[in-house]
Amino acid sequence: MKKRLEPQGIWEEYARGRAYNARHGLYETVKQNENFYIGRQWEGVDAPDLDKPVINILKRVVAYFIATIVSDDVAVQVSFPGGADQGLGEALSSEVARVMEQAKLKTQNRDVIRNAAVDGDGAMYLRFEVEADPLNGGAIVGEVVDNTCVIFGNPQVAQVQRQPYILLALRRTVESVRSEMAQNGFAQAAENLKPDGEGESAEDGRVTVLVRLWKENGRVHAIKTTRECVVKPEVDLGLTLYPLAWMNWDRVRNSYHGQAAITGLVPNQIFINKLFAMGMEHVKKMAFPKVVFNEALLPEGWSNRAGEAIAVQGDPQVAVASPLPAVDMSNQVMMLIEKTIAYTRETMGATDAALGNVRPDNTSAIIAVQKSSAMPLELQRMSFYQFMEDVVRIILDLARVHYGVRLLPLEQGGALRFDFASLDKLRYALAVDIGPSTYWSELMQVETLDNLFEKGVIQDAETYLENVPDAYIRNRRKILDKLRARSATTSMGGMGNEAVPQVPYGAEDR
Incomplete structure (x- = not known):
């Protein structure tokens, strides 16, 4: 060793x-x-x-x-x-x-x-x-x-x-x-x-x-x-x-x-680039018509200059040149490129709907297709969540060693004095849950609270305000304190005589 x-x-x-x-x-x-x-x-x-x-x-x-x-x-x-x-x-x-x-x-x-x-x-x-x-x-x-x-x-x-x-x-x-x-x-x-x-x-x-x-x-x-x-x-x-x-x-x-993800698809990318390059080379060389002329009648060669006189030997009525029709590139070349691109994307799980290459005529259907197209990535998503859980556990382990005693703010207000070294005894009891934050989304939380309040599942304002994020209601804690004080006063006022502290006999005269 x-x-x-x-x-x-x-x-x-x-x-x-x-x-x-x-x-x-x-x-x-x-x-x-x-x-x-x-x-x-x-x-x-x-x-x-x-x-x-x-x-x-x-x-x-x-x-x-x-x-x-x-x-x-x-x-x-x-x-x-x-x-x-x-x-x-x-x-x-x-x-x-x-x-x-x-x-x-x-x-x-x-x-x-x-x-x-x-x-x-x-x-x-x-x-x-x-x-x-x-x-x-x-x-x-x-x-x-x-x-x-x-x-x-x-x-x-x-x-x-x-x-x-x-x-x-x-x-x-x-x-x-x-x-x-x-x-x-x-x-x-x-x-x-x-x-x-x-x-x-x-x-x-x-x-x-x-x-x-x-x-x-x-x-x-x-x-x-x-x-x-x-x-x-x-x-x-x-x-x-x-x-x-x-x-x-x-x-x-x-x-x-x-x-x-791309290791097995590099040959596809090479094929697409090569075929496209060959198509470009064909267009450069064959897309424009060529002129075939009789060199014996045109000893000085052919000229494309506009309006220029051309000297010929012999009868100018004789055909001295004729255009050579261009050879069109097969449509199968571009079709094969498009098919290769489409198949490569599909095998990778990236459809046109997922990439946004469709017209939004039916929004609900597009969203459904996008969600279904994301399913092949669930394995990678789970691996990422496990990765993040490992990160969190490492963070807590580092905090246990280096933080010492620190003040942790509490959601209800105030702070908790906590010795992070005590995590040495609690680490096996920790449960770290990782998931998309939409599960705890503030907007979704407020919307759900509103629905519960309207349906009467939540009947008091105090419970409602306790679960509303701070950013949505200014001075939320002060409002909660006043509601709690009013609730305490109401509770005291509704008590019977047996619940009210009795004044000792003769105390009124003192």
Whole structure:
């Protein structure tokens, strides 16, 4: 175990992980998919005289996938079994929502979904940084990580928490790594640090830094090294979960890498581009009529200049030239292109109705078709929800270690003083529910409350106002306080004599 924690041992683990990825074609697949997604679809083709059109159907379909999965915002509900400690659950839910908003995690979710659809995997690494919010002692931040930069200790298993170790590969400048090494007491070794040439360019002035995460006795440890040096020594992070959330687009058996949405459709895209390029070449060469002339009668050649006199040898009445009719391109070419585009979209689950390529003559029918067309993405949606649940649990684990005692605002007003270290005893009782925020939509909540109030299910204004979001009624809490005070006064006034405190005998005269 000691050898594995040395820079050379960690680098050997990294080399084995890269060899596994190379055997499965990860790096070539990711490079090709990225090029095709951004429209660089003719790279490597040596045809300087050929126009290279790009009919990029993959990008629009992937954009549709991203919009479909993250169009409904994600809401988090932290609860406890049996409904106990409801106030604490609501306070923790609000804190998780605040962290997600402050760290821009919902914005980064789009990048995670995009990476999963294009590269096959989406990953997010979370950590606690004091510099992110120094006034409050630090904050939790998230970073989207490429799947080519993550090495699992057991590549046949996709579950993060079951890994014996995880490696994160970072490309950093030599100067920044030297500075960090000096701060951690390795100033002498930092002077010998040089670029390793592991990146795309051997002269980019960068070095590969490996962050190794592993568990000992249920707690996560970390060490940061280069190929030959220790950047940051081993440290006990105090976490019980690896701070990495991971999702696949399509699950691949016995591999932690998934299948991207566009990997199997790249040949279709190549065929569409090639056929369109050949059609353009045919139009350029054959669409305009050509003139065939008798070279013996026109020794100076043919001229297309308007009004110019043409000298001929012999009788000018003799036919010296005639137009050659153009050969039309077969209609099957364009039909085949359109069919290929249509079939490719349909096999990906992106129909014309889903993409908005239909006239809105029947709105209800279009909405129904769009909802049904989104059904093939339910597996990816469920994977994303599991990914978000993992993110929430990591956030709570980081808060347990780093937050200490903090004040949590309550929905009813006031604040709860809570020691996040106590989550160590409560974490197994936490239930994190992830779903589209339309389930808890404020507009839908108000509309439902109105219907319940009109039908008499809710009969008092106090219950109604307690469930109305703050943004819809100004000074809602003050109105609630006055209603509660009036209700208390009414209750006291309606009590019988036996419920009213009796004045002691003779007290009136005092």
